Amino acid sequence: MKEGFETSSFIVTGDPMIIAAEVSIVLVTLGILFVLTYFKKWKWLWQEWITTVDHKRIGIMYLIAALLMMFRGGVDALLMRTQLAFPNQDFLTSEHYNQIFTTHGTIMILFMAMPFIFALFNIVVPLQLGARDVAFPYLNAVSFWLFFFGAFLFNLSFVIGGSPDGGWVSYPPLTELNFDPGPGENFYLLSLQISGIGSIATGINFIVTILKMRAPGMNLMKMPLFCWSVLSSCIVIIFSFPALTIALALLMLDRIAGAHFFTMLHGGNPMMFINLFWIWGHPEVYIVVLPAFGIYSEIVSTFSKKRIFGYSSMVLSLMLISVVSYFVWVHHFFTMGASAGVNSFFAVASMFIAIPTGVKVFNWLFTMFRGRIRLNLPMLWTIAFVPCFVIGGATGVMLAVAPADYQYHNSFFLIAHFHQVLIGGPVFGLLAGMYYWWPKMFGFKLNETLGKWGFWFFNIGFYVCFMPQYALGFMGMTRRVYTYPAGTGWGTYNFISTIGAYLMGLGFLFIVVQVLYSLKHKERDLTGDPWDGRTLEWALPSPAPHYNFAHIPHVKERDAWWEMKQRGESLTDLNKKKGFEPVHMPNNSGMPFMMSVAFFISGFGFVFNWYWMGAVGIAGVLLFMILRSLQRNTDHHIPSDEIRRTETALGRV
Secondary structure, three states: OOOOOEOOOOEOEOOHHHHHHHHHHHHHHHHHHHHHHHOOOHHHHHHHHHOOOOHHHHHHHHHHHHHHHHHHHHHHHHHHHHHHOOOOOOOOOHHHHHHHHHHHHHHHHHHHHHHHHHHHHHHHHHHHHOOOOOOOHHHHHHHHHHHHHHHHHHHHOOOEOOOOOOOOOOOOOOOOOOOOOOOHHHHHHHHHHHHHHHHHHHHHHHHHHHHHOOOOOOOHHHOOHHHHHHHHHHHHHHHHHHHHHHHHHHHHHHHHOOOOOOOHHHOOOHHHHHHHHHHHHHHHHHHHHHHHHHHHHHHHHHHHOOOOOOHHHHHHHHHHHHHHHHHOHHHHHHHHOOOHHHHHHHHHHHHHOHHHHHHHHHHHHHHHOOOOOOOOHHHHHHHHHHHHHHHHHHHHHHHHOHHHHHHHOOEHHHHHHHHHHHHHHHHHHHHHHHHHHHHHHHOEEOOHHHHHHHHHHHHHHHHHHHHHHHHHHHOOOEOOOOOOOHHHOOHHHHHHHHHHHHHHHHHHHHHHHHHHHHHHOOEEOOOOOOOOOOOHHHHOOOOOOOOOOOOOOOOOOOOHHHHHHHOOOOHHHHHHHOOOOOEEEEOOOOHHHHHHHHHHHHHHHHHOOOHHHHHHHHHHHHHHHHHHHHOOOOEEEEOHHHHHHHHHHOOOO
């Protein structure tokens, strides 16, 4: 261990980078507190955001959290690439490197990609369905705050107690108490449990919303493809996340209660954890990529000015992936001694899933064929996705071949493959979706020029970073090594890869600058339909009013808004033809926030084996559940006069 790096104390001290980060955290926190106090924004923060149950605002909070986590996970990636840029580096100690690759993977999958997809679920789905809200608005707020405090608890380990260092997969026996006695692993287990409860609730919420709250006339085969992708993603969530919950709970019992579910010397079996983890872990890849497929479908259709090619086959392929995704998990441990029959079944299933994925790629290409393509930022990210994902898919099929996997397994080839799939799929898709729906969220467009700089730096950097890693895999460089000798010949490839990582970081900085610049120099969208869109969200003003639709439209066709425009209709016509009626909406509530604080207190207590604090937190959770069950005043009606005034101010009467 590098001298001076100390994680055994309550506050992590010693390492200059961590001390600098701690100072930065304190300064930023004090700055935020000062701004909120000086400008008297505490009441605004509580009433407009913390207690909100409005799906659009919850979506924006998810988005902000996801972008912050992308920054944190990106910094981790740069630190790792800096360490590996040259042979025999000691920029990071081995312990610090282990912590960083653990937090990088965990944050990017669970605290960046997941909130990013939930952001777009919340912002877009009710608007596309012609609904005024999600099915369970209160539960939606609970889900967000559970995610928030789960992420907060995980990131707290950075400065308190020490970060987890068992890898994002957290395999026992490495993570059993005997081999990993610090609080870092407890932070991992408890933060994922807390946020995971919110994820399951979100999955249930959006399945019910999609099945029960569509506008009249919108049968399932007239539903936008993004909603289909959300439905398929949520189906995977509600069946796969419980497996993760069980795996984490059993490992937690091993660590804090002396159980031995995964301890071989006491009759346990670590393979049981690995199976449970990947029963969730591989479907998780599809949980985050399926919504991206929906986003690409919406964007390709809008920016090609054509109906999507092969709508029915797109729906079928989305649903097929959501089922087959459960039959691929064993390909993560082909080398662990399963029988030839088991390996063959999972190899075939893993290769089979490329078929419905390929169908979608061809459908997008055929939609673009002879279309009037506009190369705005959402379309650029979509086009960039196609070659990237094709390479990632092809290398995935290589890994699915069980005999070949004995060569690739746990090498840098694997690292390159899953970054190609997970960045080329979900990240490109979510950024495309962010650009596409940004005007709907905030009422203004982002600066295209700065965004294109960000796009090119990120994309060029991506290939410079990950293409050399395929070669490193073939040359025998395994994952999770924190340094390597000069004689391996890996130095040049690693150095090039590190340059690519920094280019990607520069691309992200351009995106940040783009947002800041656009906030100051706003290009207002007064039409509500800046992209000449096709689905119902573009029929509303930007941003949409609290109640979404003053009158719920009757849907007659697929691409409902596009067909309305072709007939010369609009929602303003409905406002003129029909009188306004009161709209039933849920009340804001501070209880989801307070209940999640109680979850956090409980989690923090158990991290340090302070059982009294854990019990206090659980008592708080039960108390808020009881208080909620006794609450009767949970909703209200927005008067028709208020709706008329709002619609008049928006020029829609």
